[in-house]
Amino acid sequence: MAPIRTARTPLPTCVVFAAGEYYHEPIDVPPGAFVVAADGGYDHARELGVQVDAVVGDFDSVHSARSAIGAETVALPPQKDDPDLLSALKIGWAHGGRAFHIYGGLGGRVDHTISNIQQLAFIAAHGGIAFLHGAGQIVTAICDAALTFPPHPVHGTQYISVFAHSDEARGVDERGLAYELHDATMTNLQVNGLSNEFVDGLGAEVRVRRGLLTVVFDAAAPLPTLVGAPAAAGTLGAPSTHVSAALADRG
Incomplete structure (x- = not known):
């Protein structure tokens, strides 16, 4: 059995700036975060100071000169997995x-948004957690773990929705919400976790004992704590620099 991370141990933080919408x-x-x-x-990032x-990418959408970036630069080919x-x-x-906080990963092209949500699940499956921020909402994913939200004031309605990302997600609990599971x-293939609600002054928990969940919640809610996730993997692998052999190139 994989070792279990201590429930309240803070995770090292990384902030990621993507190329999508920022919504003002x-x-x-956070201090000490890797950016x-x-x-x-x-x-x-430059506009925000x-x-x-x-900086990583094929630099097809960077307006600044690469020579002026002044940070570790990882150049990738345009065609890659x-x-x-x-x-x-x-x-x-x-x-x-x-623990990753991603800005600019929501909105714009729907296919990019779906891809970004898949990447949340990828991080969760390796023992970490990632949050997509934007448009007054936050999207995250968990694998064989729980999210705990502290008690907080709720003015009006604060939504939270839970979806199975894996084929099956077993042992799903939703506690401390308006509708408990x-x-x-x-x-x-089944939608049965849409539009639950936080309760004023009450802590909440979303748990899955086996499987992957995608969780979407109101940005007015406090960030949750990841509890009980398996120990994080040592590596996610190197950035891709090629396309798989299964892909046919008509060029």
Whole structure:
């Protein structure tokens, strides 16, 4: 059995700037966080006055000159298996990050948003956690673990929705919410976790004993704590620099 992480141990933080929408919302870069920009995300970081530690991508959407970046730069070819954001996550992981806060990863093209949500699940499956911030909401994923939300004031309605990301998610609990769920089995072909609500002054927990969940919650809620996840993997692998042999190139 994989060792279990101590419930309240803070995870090393990595902040990632992607190239999508930013919604004029506040950006939080905790002291000591490792900061990575994924391609065009570097322009957003510059505009916000954030010093980045690394920039990665094929630089097809960066307006700044690469020579002026002044940070660790990882140049990738335009054709490769990994999207630039996944390469940024791999670099952040290699630098010790296990909790990722991603800005500019929601909105715009739907296919990019779906890809980014898949990457949340990828991080969760390796024992970390990642949050996509934007448009007044936060998206995350957990694997064989729980999210605990502290008690907080709720003015009006604060939504939280839970979906199975894996084929099945077993032993799903939703506690401390307006509608409680106990030891449920959810599937990725069934929608039965949409639009639950936080309760004023009450702590909440979302747990899955086996499987992957995608969780979407109101950004007005406090960030949750990851509890009971298996020990984090040592590596996510190197950023991709090629396309798989199964892909036919008509060029």
